[in-house]
Amino acid sequence: MSDSEKRILVLGVGNILFTDEGIGVRAVEEMERAYDFSGNVTLMDGGTLGTRLMDPIMNCDLLIVIDAVLGDGEPGSIYRLTGEDLRKSLAFRDSMHQTDLVDTLIMCEIVGHRPEAVIIGMEPQDFHTMALELSPVAKGRQEALIGFALEEVKKAGGAFARKVQPVA
Amino acid sequence: MSGSKPQAAPVTPKGTYSGPLVVDPVTRIEGHLRIDATVENGKIVDVRSSSQLFRGLEIILKGRDPRDAQHFTQRACGVCTYVHALASTRCVDNAVKVKIPKNATIMRNLVMGSQYLHDHLVHFYHLHALDWVNVANALKADPAATAKLSNSLNANRKETPEQFKAVQDKVGALIASGKLGIFTNAYFLGEKKNEAYYLPAEADLMAVKHYLDALHMQVKAARAMAILGAKNPHTQFTVVGGVTNYDALKPERLAEFKALTDEVVAFVQNFYIPDLLAVASFYKDWAGIGGTSNFISFGEFPTDEYDWNTRFFAPGVIFKRDLAKPQAIDSKLIEEHVKHSWYVGDKALHPYKGVTEPKYTSLEDKDRYSWMKAPRYMGEACETGPLAAVLVAFAKGHKPTVDAVTYVLNYLKVDASALFSTLGRTAARGIECLVTANQMNVWIAALSGNVKAGDTELYTPWKMPDEAEGVGYVQAPRGALSHWIKIKKGKIENFQLVVPSTWSLGPRCAAGKLGPVEEALMGTPIFDPKRPVEILRTVHSFDPCIACGVHVLDAKTGETASFKVL
Numbered sequence: 001m002s003d004s005e006k007r008i009l010v011l012g013v014g015n016i017l018f019t020d021e022g023i024g025v026r027a028v029e030e031m032e033r034a035y036d037f038s039g040n041v042t043l044m045d046g047g048t049l050g051t052r053l054m055d056p057i058m059n060c061d062l063l064i065v066i067d068a069v070l071g072d073g074e075p076g077s078i079y080r081l082t083g084e085d086l087r088k089s090l091a092f093r094d095s096m097h098q099t100d101l102v103d104t105l106i107m108c109e110i111v112g113h114r115p116e117a118v119i120i121g122m123e124p125q126d127f128h129t130m131a132l133e134l135s136p137v138a139k140g141r142q143e144a145l146i147g148f149a150l151e152e153v154k155k156a157g158g159a160f161a162r163k164v165q166p167v168a
Numbered sequence: 169m170s171g172s173k174p175q176a177a178p179v180t181p182k183g184t185y186s187g188p189l190v191v192d193p194v195t196r197i198e199g200h201l202r203i204d205a206t207v208e209n210g211k212i213v214d215v216r217s218s219s220q221l222f223r224g225l226e227i228i229l230k231g232r233d234p235r236d237a238q239h240f241t242q243r244a245c246g247v248c249t250y251v252h253a254l255a256s257t258r259c260v261d262n263a264v265k266v267k268i269p270k271n272a273t274i275m276r277n278l279v280m281g282s283q284y285l286h287d288h289l290v291h292f293y294h295l296h297a298l299d300w301v302n303v304a305n306a307l308k309a310d311p312a313a314t315a316k317l318s319n320s321l322n323a324n325r326k327e328t329p330e331q332f333k334a335v336q337d338k339v340g341a342l343i344a345s346g347k348l349g350i351f352t353n354a355y356f357l358g359e360k361k362n363e364a365y366y367l368p369a370e371a372d373l374m375a376v377k378h379y380l381d382a383l384h385m386q387v388k389a390a391r392a393m394a395i396l397g398a399k400n401p402h403t404q405f406t407v408v409g410g411v412t413n414y415d416a417l418k419p420e421r422l423a424e425f426k427a428l429t430d431e432v433v434a435f436v437q438n439f440y441i442p443d444l445l446a447v448a449s450f451y452k453d454w455a456g457i458g459g460t461s462n463f464i465s466f467g468e469f470p471t472d473e474y475d476w477n478t479r480f481f482a483p484g485v486i487f488k489r490d491l492a493k494p495q496a497i498d499s500k501l502i503e504e505h506v507k508h509s510w511y512v513g514d515k516a517l518h519p520y521k522g523v524t525e526p527k528y529t530s531l532e533d534k535d536r537y538s539w540m541k542a543p544r545y546m547g548e549a550c551e552t553g554p555l556a557a558v559l560v561a562f563a564k565g566h567k568p569t570v571d572a573v574t575y576v577l578n579y580l581k582v583d584a585s586a587l588f589s590t591l592g593r594t595a596a597r598g599i600e601c602l603v604t605a606n607q608m609n610v611w612i613a614a615l616s617g618n619v620k621a622g623d624t625e626l627y628t629p630w631k632m633p634d635e636a637e638g639v640g641y642v643q644a645p646r647g648a649l650s651h652w653i654k655i656k657k658g659k660i661e662n663f664q665l666v667v668p669s670t671w672s673l674g675p676r677c678a679a680g681k682l683g684p685v686e687e688a689l690m691g692t693p694i695f696d697p698k699r700p701v702e703i704l705r706t707v708h709s710f711d712p713c714i715a716c717g718v719h720v721l722d723a724k725t726g727e728t729a730s731f732k733v734l
Contacts, residue, residue, distance in 0.1 A: 058387070130227065
């Protein structure tokens with residue numbers, strides 16, 4: 001890759017043990033299975049870790065996060081949030097995490113490099129039941145969700161192509 | 169102040185409040201923990217620790233291939249991924265009776281050591297420091313006096329007034345811009361200064377700078393872990409029978425790991441420990457608050473995975489604070505109680521026979537009040553974590569631990585009884601981190617020695633038995649963790665996890681005995697019931713992790729429509 005290319009990190013976050021909580025991780029798994037990406041694009045299953053994701057986050061120029069997002073929409077609604085929208089959101093205080101994404105980004109800023117960030121999210125149907133499968137609604141909308149994430153990759157100068165033979 | 173200690177040491181001010189006091193959720197922890205206390209005349213007289221999240225992992229694991237357990241258990245928690253992977257692997261190792269090669273043991277130890285360094289640094293600076301350090305007050309400090317103070321604490325520090333001024337500007341700007349994110353809900357905020365914080369401004373500023381420096385350092389610690397762990401953030405190198413990170417045997421990979429580790433170790437020696445001692449010397453009254461009676465540690469860092477007594481930190485139990493009589497662990501004496509938890513029944517069961525059958529009552533219920541079970545050893549509630557590990561190692565005469573404990577006690581001019589407290593718990597975490605840090609290079613040298621001598625073995629083949637049971641003991645950064653498996657027809661028949669937080673933060677047992685954090689909170693002074701930082705000090709000193717891993721972005725701002733794209 002050349003120096004002028006943006007380093008793009010597609011980070012799927014969430015917990016695969018709680019149904020749609022795993023939307024982000026499952027989307028990244030599916031993207032890895034079905035697509036080949038150019039060298040400037042990295043896909044990563046971030047799980048639910050906060051500060052431990054700082055290294056990869058600081059090593060990219062554009063961070064695309066895929067996650068379950070609680071908006072006011074119907075389950076399956078897809079959202080696009082940028083860093084600024086996130087900062088305005090007041091609800092993060094109640095994050096169940098040690099540090100949530102917004103805090104992690106602020107910490108990246110303090111430490112040195114905060115990449116541009118965009119969040120592609122989906123309204124979950126069920127994120128309480130302990131189960132490994134996505135809900136039918138989330139499953140049905142997964143392709144659309146991935147489409148939006150790929151759109152961001154393309155806009156930022158990343159390239160991708162469907163694999164001829166997807167990994168089983 | 170200019171490096172000298174104040175004339176009369178301040179202490180936690182006395183309050184006069186009487187009435188109920190609920191902290192829900194306790195922030196800066198992993199998961200939801202609720203503390204429900206009754207305060208009389210400024211002191212806690214009754215308290216319940218309640219976990220608000222149900223974990224039903226056992227149910228998901230049933231019927232699966234035992235080898236897959238680690239991939240699910242390490243998702244149970246947002247922070248301690250590797251420790252669950254290791255406990256799951258060890259319990260299957262144990263069940264199938266495979267002897268892993270010695271390099272595999274060292275490799276597992278090195279990753280665990282990295283996890284200790286990372287987690288303890290992050291705990292001290294990012295999860296616990298704000299209970300003691302007033303960030304707002306740091307803005308008032310004199311940068312020159314701060315540099316003098318800091319450099320007086322350790323000969324390897326070369327900090328300048330300009331650096332401290334820059335930190336003041338950075339943090340001041342952060343507060344002014346409203347990006348308080350990382351400091352929200354801190355109890356030093358508010359119109360009136362919270363008198364329960366009593367560090368001099370210079371010590372506050374010093375700690376804030378190192379809070380930021382530690383953010384850099386934990387990135388390196390995490391990177392070190394990823395070098396050996398094969399995949400970040402969920403390690404994928406442990407397998408039943410050993411490990412699979414053959415790439416990490418290459419001299420250049422080991423050198424990379426060593427370079428990062430050396431940097432982190434130096435930070436622990438030159439910053440973490442001196443800062444811990446400096447802050448502790450101002451809060452010495454906390455050496456008399458927040459103690460418990462009984463302790464359990466599974467020990468960690470084996471040289472032989474099949475001999476519990478080869479662990480660098482020895483396993484053991486201490487009853488009634490008696491350091492003269494550390495006892496060996498008999499795993500048959502571990503039971504989990506559910507009488508005061510949201511589960512069916514009231515029978516205490518050994519983990520092999522454990523059942524997980526939820527039955528929620530209500531948040532107001534004072535009888536059944538937590539999703540956590542209550543583990544007991546010989547019927548006693550036992551605190552686990554670094555304090556337990558350090559006490560057991562100290563009691564057994566483990567020289568590196570004895571030396572570190574003695575150094576800390578002498579520095580603070582207190583005796584060993586001070587260890588049984590909130591301050592002792594926080595100090596023990598530093599001690600465990602330091603002793604582990606000092607050992608890292610011994611393990612690295614052992615591994616490269618073996619490789620140089622031509623021993624690159626990392627895996628022992630084995631066969632899945634039709635029926636078996638096994639247990640994996642881990643002393644995680646947060647304490648005693650055990651996974652218990654029963655295998656039938658080659659599949660998981662029963663799988664139970666007894667995690668550190670249930671030992672330390674679980675509810676009352678069938679005999680009505682308080683859980684450790686409940687015991688620790690009894691008698692705690694409360695100055696300002698609206699900002700009860702005293703509760704946080706003790707709760708955070710346990711490094712609670714409620715293992716929820718629930719992560720949903722909440723975008724309800726009233727403007728959600730504008731985010732929606734489809």
